[in-house]
Structures are given as C-alpha cells and as structure tokens.
Amino acid sequence: MYWYIKYPLIVILVLGVLGISCLLWRSCLPKTPEPTTVVAQSNNTPATQKTDEPTVPDTVVEKTNPSGNVATPKPVQPVIGVEERLLAAQQQFDHGMLEAARTIAQQVLKRPDVVEFDPTWRRAAEFIDMVNKRLMNSSAPATEKQFYREVKGDSLARIASTHYTSIGALIRCNEGLRRDDGRDPIVRPSQTLCYIQGTWSIRVSKQHYILMLFLNGELYRIWSVGIGRENRTPIGTFVIADKLANPAWTPPGRYIPAGDPENVLGTRWLKLTPTGETDVSLEGYGIHGTTEPDTVGTSCSLGCVRLRNEEVEELFDFIPTPGGTTPPVRVIIEE
Helix, strand or coil, X not given: CCHHHHXXXXXXXXXHHHHHHHHHHHHHCCCCCCCCCCCCCXXXXXXXXXXXXXXXCCCCCCEECCCCCEECCCCCCCCCCHHHHHHHHHHHHHCCCHHHXXXXXXXXXXXXXXXXXXXXXXXXXXXXXXXXXXXXXXXXXXXXXXXXXXXXXXXXXXXXXXXXXXHHHHHHHCHXXXXXXXXXXXXXXXXXXXXXXXXXXXXXXXXXXXXXXXXCCEEEEEEECEEEHHHCCCCEEEEEEEEEECCCECCCCCCECCCCCCCCCCCEEXXXXXXXXXXXXXXXXXXXXXXXXXXXXXXXXXXXXXXXXXXXXXXXXXXXXXXXXXXXXXXXXXX
8 A cells, every 4th residue: 555545544543543532531521510590689698509499589579560660569468357357356355455356346347348237247346335335434544545633622523524524434434433332432632533535426226226326436335225116216416415314204294203113214314406407396305214124126115215224324424414615415316
C-alpha cells in the first residue's frame, strides 16, 4: 500500500478511537445538577430551591385589573350561622360578659335573613331582654351607664331630675340604696351612684302582643302585653304625659281604689296623650298593670295596654316623669 494512502487511514483510525473513548468517558461521569432558582420570600427566611411541588406564597400577590389599578383580594370571612351566634352569646353570658353577650344578640337582630317577630328574632330579642334586665337591676357596668359622685346636700330626687332618670331607677341600679326595712333610701356622703343615660322610647305591636322598650334607638327590653278587645286599642303616636303609682280606677260612675280586686289597673299607670298627627280625641288610654296576669298576651282590655305588675313597675321606674326640662317619652302603637 502506498504511503500517501496508508498514513491518512491511520490518522483517521486514531481519531475515531479517541472520539469513541471520549464519549464513553463522559457517559461514566456523574450528572451535574441543574442550576437552582431562588424564590424571594416576604419575610427574612432562607431562600428555597425550586421544586415540582406547588408552593403557597407567604404574601398576598397583588393583581392588576384592566384599568391598571392594583386590586388586593379581600379576606374571605367565614359565614357564622344564627345558632352559632346565639350559642356564643350564651357562653359570654355564662362567663359574666354581659355586654359581649348582648352585642352578639344585637348582631343577630340586624341580619338581613332575620325577620322581625319571627322565632329567631324573638330568641335574640328575649336574650337581649335577659341581659338588660340584669343590667337595669344591678350596678354591673355597661356602656350606657354613667357614674355620679354625691356631693353635700344631694338628694335622690335632685339627682334623678338632673340626670333624666327616676328615684326608682336609681334604686334598681344601685344595690347600696336598697333597704330591707322598707324605709326611704339615703344617699351617703361621697357615695358614687350609677344611672342609665339615654333616650327611651316605646313601640307596641298589637298584632304580636309585644311592647318593646328602646334606648337610643336600640331594642332594650321586650314584654308581652294585653290589648283592647274588639280592636279598641288605638294606633298612632303618643307621649307618656303622667305616671301614677297605685292608681285608682274611675270607670264611668264608679271609683275603685288601689288594691281593690276590681281595680284592673294593677300597681302602675302611665298616661298616654296623642301627639303629632294622631287624633287628639284619643285620650284616656294608658299603659298599666293588671290584677289578671293570665290575660296578658290576649285581647282583653277596654283599650289600654296592660302588662304584669312586676313588669310595668320596672318600666315605670325607668321612664322619667315628664315636666320641666325632661321631655316626654314617645310611644308608637301599631297594628
């Protein structure tokens, strides 16, 4: 074989062997890992490597809407049902957290799916009534209560008239004023008294036999009532013009003193006087107690609104006596 043919073939053979050896050598080496991608964290924790597993970002990613404004998604609030809220209110009440319990029940009343006077509404309203009955008859603190420190020469009558309340309400709110012997309470020097501050109003639903007491527009107490038979209780707007304890009853041609079993007015009388556009001739009606407590919740009276004696006495105490600078309490009677 000629040299000019042999030598090139040898070179080609050597190069082929070297190439095959190089490929075999590279295949035996360990594979080099791919470069890692660093994900920035919102906090100062170490960077993590990219994996195929889905990750949850530590921060909320801001999205841009078509207009270019940055829209931050709102947190999703869990929907809490009525039963859960009422249970939470009961738990707060059991632990002595009266205002917290009341607030939860008030939130139930304001839910759009709760209809006034339906069973759920009544349960929440009765719970509010239970809490506020406790607050009205004790010195337990509440947002609506104010405190007054007695000064020399003060009397309960003066304190009551100055602070738009009554002696009866002061006695109910301050256990220290109560006396077991039945004598009039005495204000001790420098004694601190609490009283409920706000504007009272009343609403009566004839259809549901309910009287609702409001403080500053919020439902505060609720009682069952008796109303006039044959639809005799008038509807309209009234004010409480006068209050009488242990009233005598004077039906046409008769005088029946307080305490007489025939006196259907019970222990308290709150006189109603029409106001606004209500017919001015609708006089002679009132809110009063009864000697016939079983008739409450029925159409039974000659036109007045009646409560049980212990309930009308409580209402009576917290309704300030009108006169002077004390405005009368507004009463709405509706079908």
